[in-house]
Amino acid sequence: MESFKLNKKTWSITAAYDLVLILISYILLFLWSLWMTSFLSKINLDVSALTEETIRDVASLKSFYYGTIISLFVLAIFLFFIWCFFKGILWSVILNKHFDLKYYSRFILLNLTCIPLFIILFFIFLLITQIINYLIFLTPALMQNNLIAVLITSLIFFIVFMPIIVYMMILPSLVYYYFTKKNDMVFSFSKMFDIAVRKIHLFYVPCLLITFVFVLISIITIPLRVLPESIIFLVFLLIFIFYIAWARMYIISFTESFSKNHHKI
Secondary structure, rough: OOOOOHHHHHHHHHHHHHHHHHHHHHHHHHHHHHHHHHHHHHHOOOHHHHEEEHHOOHHHHHHHHHHHHHHHHHHHHHHHHHHHHHHHHHHHOOOOOOHHHHHHHHHHHHHOHHHHHHHHHHHHHHHHHHHHHHHHHHHHHOOHHHHHHHHOOOOOOHHHHHHHHHHHHHHHHHHHHHHHHHHHHHHHHHHHHHHHHHHHHHHHHHHHHHHHHHHHHHHHHHHHHHHHHHHHHHHHHHHHHHHHHHHHHHHHHHHHHHHHOOOOO
């Protein structure tokens, strides 16, 4: 309940920054795809008609390969700095901190330092996905009743898989939160580990609640699917953005609450 008592203005502003970040990222990706399509059309080459051996011998494709690699690299850099900019402002607003060049530069370094964390989380995500897929595939084979099999697989997905995914998304958020609080990278990682890793058992119920709210929103918005696809996309995007903003505030209020109460493992 404390998450709903937080500043509604802050909630709205952070949701707006998330929305702008998504829109700018989409525009950049869209422009890049247009440029790549135009670049490919200029070499007058039907890629679908080429064999792998032929492609190696076509000199005109070299510029396309180099252009693709360079443009992807430049695009990734742009997206990275844009991500750091808006996320830095977002967390500064949440904690009522001043956003300046010093903070922004250190926030960039923080995100570079977080790359190993993102890689680890990505591989954990792949592993969990494979395990859940195996369980979902195995369950119907062991059950004679299809209805019970569907119910069990749904429970596995929403009670096990989704809370784990939510938890993995919480870890970087806590790093950002504690970094913005003290502007100290060592402090942010140590605090995240002390709270979210050592006390991981305390996060299951919040992650399950965040999952439940997501499922509830999905059910409530089913009637909206009669609208045109473009309108549905915009409505769902806005709802999702505000949902993320709420989940972020909820996790912050939760971690602050149990930190003050000195919960032990």
